[in-house]
Amino acid sequence: MYKIIQVAGWVRTARASGKEFMFVEINDGSSLKGLQAVITKDIEGFEAISKVTTGTSLQLKGTLIKSPAQGQLFELQVSKTDRGHGVKILGTCEGKTYPLARKGHGLEFLREKAHLRPRTNTFGAVTRVRNNLAFATHLFFQTRGFQYIHTPIITASDCEGAGQMFQVTTLLPEHNEPIGKVPTVEPPKEKKQKKKPVAAAAEGEEQPVAAVEEKKAPEPFHAKKIDYKKDMFGKPSFLTVSGQLSVENYCCALSDVYTFGPTFRAENSHTSRHLAEFWMIEPELAFATLQDNMECAEAYLKFCLQYVIENNLEDLKFFEQQYEKGLIERLKNVIDTPFRRLPYTEAVEILEGLIKEDKVKFENKVYWGVDLASEHEKHLTEKVFGGPIILYNYPKDIKAFYMKVNEDGKTVQAMDVLVPRIGEIIGGSAREENLERLDKRIEECKLDKQAYWWYRELRQYGTVPHCGFGLGFERLVMMATGMENIRDVIPFPRAPGQAEF
Numbered sequence: 001m002y003k004i005i006q007v008a009g010w011v012r013t014a015r016a017s018g019k020e021f022m023f024v025e026i027n028d029g030s031s032l033k034g035l036q037a038v039i040t041k042d043i044e045g046f047e048a049i050s051k052v053t054t055g056t057s058l059q060l061k062g063t064l065i066k067s068p069a070q071g072q073l074f075e076l077q078v079s080k081t082d083r084g085h086g087v088k089i090l091g092t093c094e095g096k097t098y099p100l101a102r103k104g105h106g107l108e109f110l111r112e113k114a115h116l117r118p119r120t121n122t123f124g125a126v127t128r129v130r131n132n133l134a135f136a137t138h139l140f141f142q143t144r145g146f147q148y149i150h151t152p153i154i155t156a157s158d159c160e161g162a163g164q165m166f167q168v169t170t171l172l173p174e175h176n177e178p179i180g181k182v183p184t185v186e187p188p189k190e191k192k193q194k195k196k197p198v199a200a201a202a203e204g205e206e207q208p209v210a211a212v213e214e215k216k217a218p219e220p221f222h223a224k225k226i227d228y229k230k231d232m233f234g235k236p237s238f239l240t241v242s243g244q245l246s247v248e249n250y251c252c253a254l255s256d257v258y259t260f261g262p263t264f265r266a267e268n269s270h271t272s273r274h275l276a277e278f279w280m281i282e283p284e285l286a287f288a289t290l291q292d293n294m295e296c297a298e299a300y301l302k303f304c305l306q307y308v309i310e311n312n313l314e315d316l317k318f319f320e321q322q323y324e325k326g327l328i329e330r331l332k333n334v335i336d337t338p339f340r341r342l343p344y345t346e347a348v349e350i351l352e353g354l355i356k357e358d359k360v361k362f363e364n365k366v367y368w369g370v371d372l373a374s375e376h377e378k379h380l381t382e383k384v385f386g387g388p389i390i391l392y393n394y395p396k397d398i399k400a401f402y403m404k405v406n407e408d409g410k411t412v413q414a415m416d417v418l419v420p421r422i423g424e425i426i427g428g429s430a431r432e433e434n435l436e437r438l439d440k441r442i443e444e445c446k447l448d449k450q451a452y453w454w455y456r457e458l459r460q461y462g463t464v465p466h467c468g469f470g471l472g473f474e475r476l477v478m479m480a481t482g483m484e485n486i487r488d489v490i491p492f493p494r495a496p497g498q499a500e501f
């Protein structure tokens with residue numbers, strides 16, 4: 001049994017075997033392994049093909065046969081036959097300057113070659129896992145009846161109240177001259193429109209706009225004075241730091257919803273866990289408690305990891321070999337073990353106890369009320385509990401205004417999912433659904449009540465208990481692959497000094 005197939009891809013390795021034939025391994029990025037082709041001398045253009053180097057793009061037509069060689073099931077035989085075999089060089093690759101001609105590049109070197117690094121085994125594998133995690137995310141929420149909401153990228157609201165926002169400015173010239181050639185606008189011939197009666201709108205429906213205005217001739221482009229800054233959004237606007245407040249609007253109408261989009265934080269952070277542009281998954285659950293929130297977060301994380309074990313095993317084995325020994329076992333443990341849940345207060349007591357007994361030293365102080373540093377979070381997950389944990393009921397002073405205050409008046413119904421190596425992967429809370437209490441928090445946090453008028457109205461008109469969380473997608477990719485630097489799990493990292501591509 002043989003099959004004639006046509007494939008295309010980039011040469012990984014090419015080597016001649018005597019003068020009679022040559023071996024070429026090509027890869028099209030669909031999996032870690034490429035396809036080996038044996039090309040014989042009698043094929044047209046053999047002379048040119050025998051000189052191809054790594055990176056060349058090729059199209060091959062040949063017969064797929066069982067491979068006699070070890071480590072591969074099939075190989076492609078390309079030789080002169082009556083079955084239309086052939087080789088076509090699509091794009092040659094300058095071997096002398098091609099940055100990936102040599103094997104075994106460091107990740108740092110590859111970060112500077114963001115346009116070419118997808119061709120390496122590491123970035124091919126990261127990309128395939130990332131893709132499946134995104135797919136698993138939709139699968140998880142969609143099969144549970146959540147609606148996917150596209151929340152805005154440009155917004156005037158600072159969800160977290162943390163002020164780490166990129167401001168959006170226009171590049172249009174200050175002096176109202178339009179860019180480029182101005183089209184001449186001929187005013188249309190004046191035509192009077194008859195007044196039409198407005199049809200009665202059904203209750204609750206939008207009123208149809210009455211066609212009562214006479215159509216005015218458009219003003220010539222130059223005549224209009226435009227204040228671009230003001231006309232654009234009317235107030236300073238920013239790139240979103242979170243879709244949460246927007247998705248809450250939809251949660252208070254469609255019940256369970258989620259958003260999955262890019263978010264931006266203008267942190268001048270050089271750590272291996274932060275990016276200025278990252279993707280966040282933010283579900284919002286209606287008629288739900290903090291308990292429901294924790295359950296959803298845990299089930300979602302486990303679902304995603306299970307999905308990549310089932311669909312990316314070859315890639316995971318590669319990561320295990322190259323980056324993290326025991327990766328697959330670790331993932332299976334996460335899936336199989338219930339996440340330990342404990343109040344923030346208890347976690348602080350554990351850490352304080354360890355410090356007192358001289359069992360651990362931290363750079364950052366630990367006391368009730370502190371925002372735990374990543375060294376504390378890592379210690380808890382890696383050394384104390386040996387797996388992911390969920391901390392909840394955090395001091396209200398270190399958390400955002402929208403979180404529901406507990407009866408003790410000191411803590412809020414917040415939760416963070418912490419995982420080994422990474423620290424916080426999920427942050428969420430039950431939202432304050434009571435308008436009075438929300439207003440009190442807005443005041444305490446010294447925020448502008450007026451700016452949140454629409455958010456407050458959700459509490460005014462048919463409020464419901466609801467909660468939600470945000471998962472930093474890149475941190476999930478790090479968790480699933482064992483990659484240690486967040487810049488290596490996103491196609492084009494946006495971090496200080498890195499925005500060229």
Ligand SMILES: NC(=O)C[C@H](N)C(=O)O
Pocket residue numbers: 159160241242243244282283427428429468469470471
């Ligand atoms: N949707 C969420 O709860 C995420 C939270 N607003 C954050 O940015 O961390």
